[in-house]
Amino acid sequence: MSSRVDVPPAGHADEPHAGGLAQRLNWLRAGVLGANDGIVSVAAVVVGVAAATPSRAAVLTAGLAALVGGAISMALGEYVSVSSQSDSEKALIAKEEHELATMPDEEFDELVGLYRERGLSEGTARQVAVELTHHDALGAHLSAELNIDPDDVVSPWHAAWASLLAFLVGGILPMLAVLFIPQPWKIAGTFVVVLVALGAAGALAAWIGGSSRARSVSRVVIGGALALGVTFALGSLLGTTGAV
Template identity: 50%
Template sequence: MLAHKDLHFSGRSGWLRAAVLGANDGLLSTASIIVGVAAASAATGPVLVAGLAGLVAGALSMAAGEYVSVSSQADSENADLKREAIELAGNADGEFEELVGILRTRGMSDATARQAATEMTEHDALATHAREEIGLSDTLNARPLQAAAASAAAFLVGGLPPLIVAAIVPFASVAVAVSLVALAMLFGLGATGARLGGAPVGRAALRVAFWGVIAMTATYAIGALFGTRL
């Protein structure tokens, strides 16, 4: 008999959030910088320098922010695990009864809950209480370095296309070309994220693209207003 496998979108929430946010930020930040500087400049050089600087700074900022955030989460998880270990060592019977109570609230009879609690405790008491009481599991544990690397990589992947476009098209077409490419990618990014997450595709794509248009329009207007085009 083949094993039955269900597709659960919630299991993707951690990496999906980091990937979508990172790529979206990389694309939109870099494209907006390029469009704004292009509106304020008279040559391709400053545009590429600004875009590259924004790409690198943004990737490092994303990595640092994600690392700090997930590290704080990891610290909280470790503190909860230590506290749970102390409680198990000092009051094993009380913790067992607490586990039985949790299992009963999930629909088990008292006898079944006690049997399940006994077997789960014998297998791994700390992991069982961490999962059932605190909601922690190996698949959901905070991993700061992994999160930081994923965010930085996603930012770079999202930010490179507008920089490449700016480098290969004539300067007079940079703002328009980068805007169109960024808009198309934002649609695709929003649709892909929605599909992977099980959300409505059209609404998500339009939402991402809408805010992209707002950001690029604002930076272009600032560049045109305060720039020194010759």
């Protein structure tokens, strides 16, 4: 009877050692991006329309069109983009499988060379290559040559759904604000709701990417404020001149 005990790989609690990292980052990235775009694009539309006309029906119609159209557009864009990445990764995996099947000796020597380039001695590099090839030849080559995990190829469907749902959630916030905040504070209140939501999305994006929260928040808040300011000015101009 074997007395072997599987020991989980060591690592710090805040480091991403678990499997499926590419998949999780894929849909998290798509979700944060979708929420950010939903907030900004729908807010820009409803603020611009609200500045041009006091009609709730016009604001609701424009907002719903921007919400549904933007969500579908974001989902399609994510699906096409991630599908291209996924297809490329699958093609590289198939190519590596073919090379391992038809020229195993050349591939082994290539693996040894890659480990030597990383600083290992000839003997150590060869021993590492032998052990990893025995354990999982394809995985070893994909990791060393292409930095690909064959069990963690990104899914276009995950990205598409994450982007679609996040856009809808983000876009609903400015619509609710502009529809239900009383008239004297409608535009100003919508600005506040949108900028707070953008700040939260920026902080989440920074947390996911491990970057500076202050820099990420300032980027999206400043960009969102500019977008709202431009569309509000345009809507006010059209409403004042009687063009709408």
